[in-house]
Amino acid sequence: MLKKIMGPMILLLLIISACSGNKDTAEQEKREDTAMVNAETPINIPLINTEGEKVGEAELSENSKGVAIHVRAEGLEPGKRAIHIHETGKCEPPDFKSAGGHFNPGHKEHGFHNPKGYHAGDMPNLEVNSEGKVDEIIKTADVTLERGKPNSLLDKDGSALVVHAGEDDYVTDPAGNAGDRIICGAIVKEGN
Template sequence: MKRISLLLIGLLLISSYSCKQAKKEAEEASEAIEKSVEMVQEEVMEESIAFKMEPKSDSEVSGEVSFTEKDGMVSMSATFSGLTPGEHAIHIHEKADCSAADATSSGGHWNPTAEPHGKWGDEGGFHKGDIGNFTADAEGNAAVSFETDQWCIGCEDPNKNIVGKAVIVHKGKDDFTSQPSGAAGARVSCTGIIQ
């Protein structure tokens, strides 16, 4: 009888140890799966918005602009037609309002940090909307791409959130020094960034 009791106690101990070990292994596997799912979710977290550009100031400039946010970076891609050949400025303006015939309803450059106008990345300062210049070919077509971690799409940071702003293409090029807008001339195309 004593031997049977010892045998039962031994079996219970082994069984208890096996259950604890199995439970621990199951918890570790569950944590590993959760971490993998989180990593996959982070990798595929991507948001995109796209809009048509409208002609303004009696121009024929049209196009499309899209923004994609992934891994903390926002990339802008735009194509235009109907431009005069040569350099043109492109900026983000403070209001998603293209209702005025000359697009002045979009306000000034988006400048949430109250910096002077300048070339993107200059030590002397620049607006968050100071994208820069691009060149239209002899047929008036152009493509623009830009990427930064200084923007976001719909985040809570008013110094980074581009939603509620407008993209403006100007008739001329930005000189990067004239205040407050770079003397780029008329606003020839506009779109509001509304999510």
């Protein structure tokens, strides 16, 4: 009788242990995300729309795993929106063409699904909620905030974070068929 009870009890304990392990892993990942965003010297940048009005902000920080970009904005149409890092830290409305092309120190083509790509400035689409707000952390190991590196966002003319009107298809060169530039934030730090 004891053997019949012990088998299911051990199985139950293993299941409980595995579930708590998943919880611990999720909590660890959340702590790492928070640690990246709260790194020693984050860069805070205002995000402006095509009329030059502030609609949000982004905070960039770096640790040994890469750069985290915490994007918070409102006043957007719900749905998926492309977000890219562009090569110049200048955001002149209404079209933000002053930000130049995508940040691409490796001289590749655009898109995560492009066999010849992808740009260092390519990032996953943002998901704008039904209230027109976005609050997401994007992580990338393809860029750095360390000056003097070829993939530094803080080169002599800085770089820019740009949100597009549409979704990135992750293939079409040069910009994923993402549409107009609707939000921009200059990534610059004193001394650029």
